[in-house]
Amino acid sequence: MEDLREDRDSWSNANCSVARAMDIVGSRSTVLIMREALLGTRRFDDFVRRVGVGEPAMAARLKEMVAANLLERIPYREPGQRTRHEYQLTRKGRELLPVITALRNWGDTWAADDAGPPVIASHHDCGQPVHAVLRCAAGHEITDGEIDISAGPGRIRRD
Template identity: 50%
Template sequence: MDYTSQGYDDVMGAIHLEGVLADRDAWQATRCSIGKAMEVIGTRSAMLIMREAYYGTTRFDDFAARVGITEAVASARLRELADAGLLERSPYREPGQRTRHEYLLTEMGRDLLPAVLALMQWGDKYLQDGKGAPLDLVENDTGEPVRVEVRGESGRAMPLEGLRIRPGEQYRARRLRRP
């Protein structure tokens, strides 16, 4: 598809910025959702803890051991992820032991999965020195490969050049209310 004929002629290989966003010198991304997300999961240990949560890890000692971090780092990251709403603490008690907490994925944590899988897929392609993916992500029922892709509502795969960003609905509504 020729995106230049549809107004995507600013920079090939870039997302088209629409309206007031087109002049990048006139605005700053102060409320950037990517920046906010990185504040929550922007450390290696946080991402690896989330990976382990997707693999079914729930106990503190298991997170620390499987991620290869100290108990202090595991404690800090698990607290941060729970405070942010990605994991929830749930008490459990084994016979003769004190009450402890396990960490369970929340809806917010499960909704992060496509981003984590996209990072895995990117790492498989570019960082495995041509050796291929160490793990295959497949459908449980069929065994068929699963991939993360950017798709429009129609289901069509979208290349970078086929995307545009415009001010969000809240911003457009505020602009209409101004005198």
Template identity: 50%
Template sequence: MGAVFEARDSYSAENCSVKRALDVVGEKWTLLVLREAFYGARRFEQFQAHVGCARNLLSERLNTLVEAGVMRRVPYREPGQRERHEYRLTDKGLDLLPAVIALMEWGDRWAADPDGAPVEITHRDCGHRVELALRCSNDGVALTPRDLQPRPGPGARPAESA
């Protein structure tokens, strides 16, 4: 960012939104499960076919996402089969789409396949690629990292004295 968080040492790093988010989604397999959910996977077998982790690990990740309220289980039954569950993103989960797209954009730029992006996210109506942008909440102006200034928010807590 362009500016330094000048008061950083005055505030605790323990109450950190990034840390709390990573506690839920900061593991490789969890992010890959989310990627597949955004691509339309709903059933365990669909996730397993595309995520590439062991069944027990996938089950743990899905359970973690359900417990965190990022996904929900929806029962279904195929004729003649036992009841099973689909996994669907909640509003909380859908709010992670920009983070997943940001990781895709970063990967396409800095860890790219020589042939280019393996998947492009496009606008359904016009077919052009989607791009993430930082915008000012007041006037909608597009921002760069140099335009940003970190400052204490309402949840900032004073640092413990040494």
């Protein structure tokens, strides 16, 4: 299997999955909305207050995220109230949990206050803190330089 790094410029980056992912969840507020949604927030006002962006920005962002199928806009009704809508995570949205967790881990290490991290995620069963780590399908945990990069089936040759 050829190492992509030795022939870097024969392959196009036009369909790179990292770039595609960034086109969908690349803005600061989208990520913060995902953080809140993964913590259980569902209502417009709660998103506005907890994420800390204005209402117009939030409305635009939520609309985009529903269109991108990260969130679903679901009608609900509390007794004695009229019908409203809440934003629930789809599977596509929920699967961003490792991304958000990796980002939080990194922020905890490299950008937290001296006091320490403001939020701790821990395993429900054993109480130990949760981290995003790299693993191969055979179950080996991977540290730094042990990764090979090769061209996949979706690669596109340049020009």
